[in-house]
Amino acid sequence: MRSAPATTSTSSKSNWERNLTTYIVVGGAMLTAASDVQADPVYSGIQNVAVGLDSFFDLDLDGNGSTDFRFENDTSSDFGGPYRTLTPVSLGNAAVGAVFFASVLGPGVALPGSENFETASLKMARVNQDGTTSGSWIGVSNGYLGVAFDIAGLTHYGWVRASVSGSTDFNNSLTATIHDWAYEDVAGASIKTGQTAAVPEPGSLALLALGASGLAAYRRRRNLRATRDTGANTSA
Ligand SMILES: [Ca+2]
Numbered sequence: 001m002r003s004a005p006a007t008t009s010t011s012s013k014s015n016w017e018r019n020l021t022t023y024i025v026v027g028g029a030m031l032t033a034a035s036d037v038q039a040d041p042v043y044s045g046i047q048n049v050a051v052g053l054d055s056f057f058d059l060d061l062d063g064n065g066s067t068d069f070r071f072e073n074d075t076s077s078d079f080g081g082p083y084r085t086l087t088p089v090s091l092g093n094a095a096v097g098a099v100f101f102a103s104v105l106g107p108g109v110a111l112p113g114s115e116n117f118e119t120a121s122l123k124m125a126r127v128n129q130d131g132t133t134s135g136s137w138i139g140v141s142n143g144y145l146g147v148a149f150d151i152a153g154l155t156h157y158g159w160v161r162a163s164v165s166g167s168t169d170f171n172n173s174l175t176a177t178i179h180d181w182a183y184e185d186v187a188g189a190s191i192k193t194g195q196t197a198a199v200p201e202p203g204s205l206a207l208l209a210l211g212a213s214g215l216a217a218y219r220r221r222r223n224l225r226a227t228r229d230t231g232a233n234t235s236a
Helices: 005-036 202-235
Strands: 041-043 049-051 055-059 069-076 083-089 094-098 125-128 143-151 154-164 176-184
Touching (some): 049 055, 055 176, 069 176
Antiparallel strands (some): 041 176, 055 069, 069 083, 083 125, 094 143, 143 154, 154 176
């Protein structure tokens, strides 16, 4: 049976309340969803690992016992060398850069973003026997290497902060310090270079504010209506 026209006004109020309730519930669900996918970086803390000539450092970003990048400070005879080269050997993972050389990123660069990732092992620096050099990292203090690596078949993004001594003296060249690193715990989620902790999403804060003001408006309306309905009871 259809409701009588006389109940339209009540029905309209009920619809309004239902709609508002829906908005609040949906808002709450969106808040939950936003917090579920919120960036959650895992930070190494300061480590300051020195990588001297003809040595290497196995970096296990996520501490699962499997090396993700081998920072190799090597002497190579390839292509008419010898060269001194500093290379984060990718081991099937990827680093930001172009063919042959890894980029130096500043702080606050979103990964992934516009940066190019290469799965081929990119050199951070190369010093030739004649003292000429290649690569962007020579003489860099506190640069960021952007990385993408695999955890259980899924890609995670991260960064490694490093400094590389610069010298054109072949026999006294290329000493690196790996200061610290972080990766994003959520597969595929973005992390910024230098980011060590989660940052509240602006969208979540906006929703939270909206939810609070919506609730306040609802309470004001409810109180007003209660007052008005009390006054209207005599004519009902
Ligand atoms: Ca690992």
